[in-house]
Amino acid sequence: xxxxxxxxxxxxxxxxxxxxxxxxxxxxxxxxxxxxxxxxxxxxxxxxxxxxxxxxxxxxxxxxxxxxxxxxxxxxxxxxxxxxxxxxxxxxxxxxxxxxxxxxxxxxxxxxxxxxxxxxxxxxxxxxxxxxx
Amino acid sequence: xxxxxxxxxxxxxxxxxxxxxxxxxxxxxxxxxxxxxxxxxxxxxxxxxxxxxxxxxxxxxxxxxxxxxxxxxxxxxxxxxxxxxxxxxxxxxxxxxxxxxxxxxxxxxxxxxxxxxxxxxxxxxxxxxxxxxxxxxxxxxxxxxxxxxxxxxxxxxxxxxxxxxxxxxxxxxxxxxxxxxxxx
Numbered sequence: 204x205x206x207x208x209x210x211x212x213x214x215x216x217x218x219x220x221x222x223x224x225x226x227x228x229x230x231x232x233x234x235x236x237x238x239x240x241x242x243x244x245x246x247x248x249x250x251x252x253x254x255x256x257x258x259x260x261x262x263x264x265x266x267x268x269x270x271x272x273x274x275x276x277x278x279x280x281x282x283x284x285x286x287x288x289x290x291x292x293x294x295x296x297x298x299x300x301x302x303x304x305x306x307x308x309x310x311x312x313x314x315x316x317x318x319x320x321x322x323x324x325x326x327x328x329x330x331x332x333x334x335x336x
Numbered sequence: 337x338x339x340x341x342x343x344x345x346x347x348x349x350x351x352x353x354x355x356x357x358x359x360x361x362x363x364x365x366x367x368x369x370x371x372x373x374x375x376x377x378x379x380x381x382x383x384x385x386x387x388x389x390x391x392x393x394x395x396x397x398x399x400x401x402x403x404x405x406x407x408x409x410x411x412x413x414x415x416x417x418x419x420x421x422x423x424x425x426x427x428x429x430x431x432x433x434x435x436x437x438x439x440x441x442x443x444x445x446x447x448x449x450x451x452x453x454x455x456x457x458x459x460x461x462x463x464x465x466x467x468x469x470x471x472x473x474x475x476x477x478x479x480x481x482x483x484x485x486x487x488x489x490x491x492x493x494x495x496x497x498x499x500x501x502x503x504x505x506x507x508x509x510x511x512x513x514x515x516x517x518x519x520x
Contacts (some may be wrong), residue, residue: 206479210458215372221385222367229363229392233356 348405351396363392366409369433369481370416376477377470387423391416410488413478417492424470457515464514467506474505475500 205213345366350358370391375384394415402411465473471493478489486504490497 204454205458206485207461210461211376211477212368212371213479214462215368218371218385222371222388223471224446225385225389225392226360226363229389229396230356230360232393233354233359245394246488296451334444 346405346407348399348402350403359396362395362408366412367392367397370412373413373477373481374416374420374464377450377474378414378423383423384461387416387419390419407466407488407491410484410492413484414492414494418472420474441472460514461511464511471495472503472507475503476511479504488516 347355347358347361367388371384371388373386374391374453375381378384378387391412394410398415400409465476468476468494474493475489478484478492482494486497489504490500493500497502
């Protein structure tokens with residue numbers, strides 16, 4: 204009587220020489236770490252860094268291309284520019300001149316006469332006024 | 337238990353430190369069971385040898401990702417299982433893996449583990465293995481070859497423990513039924 208494990212291992216025992224060769228090949232790469240393992244780990248690092256998120260890189264590139272294209276397509280017409288003196292129309296020039304004149308009048312005009320001004324007085328003056336009344 | 341006791345003595349820590357002798361010991365221990373697992377799944381000897389070699393190379397490269405040294409065996413088999421899945425996807429994209437039988441199936445009856453095969457039944461064991469789907473075969477092989485726990489088999493095959501129970505129960509029940517049928 205045998206266990207299934209024994210039967211399975213016995214059935215494929217003929218592959219042992221090939222498996223031994225595979226094992227020695229793999230161990231040979233371990234014995235030269237500066238050449239084989241070092242290089243492979245560096246390549247693995249690079250592939251981890253760049254190859255794995257390939258879809259993410261592609262998505263980011265697409266988004267950037269779309270942003271640049273939109274910017275180029277709408278850049279001239281949409282952005283407001285300050286108007287220069289040469290571009291002002293006569294009506295605009297007149298309105299600006301009126302506005303300047305109005306501001307100048309406001310600055311020059313004195314305070315209205317009917318507005319009461321508060322002048323601080325001593326408290327004794329107030330009592331004298333009450334007594335006189 | 338095969339896996340648990342032996343795992344204490346495997347030189348995984350030394351292998352992680354880059355000791356070639358430790359790797360040699362580990363590969364010697366697992367090369368044949370790993371090959372049997374892969375070749376029984378893929379049905380192609382040359383491809384199975386390639387997968388074993390890729391598994392060894394990946395193991396030396398990514399040993400740093402192994403957290404529990406006692407799980408080295410199941411970790412190694414999980415690398416090989418992923419390689420097998422890549423091979424399954426390539427030529428037979430139109431044939432999906434068979435569905436599970438449902439987790440309620442496993443609770444109906446217990447099948448004992450002490451399955452011993454007489455000499456005249458050895459060929460029938462292989463015939464039955466061939467009749468099982470890849471998913472059921474994978475679970476049964478992991479159970480037979482390394483006596484992995486349900487949790488370890490679930491980790492290797494990437495399915496839930498309930499699914500592993502279901503598949504294992506179905507596979508063992510089928511095997512027992514076939515063996516009893518032939519002896520009756």
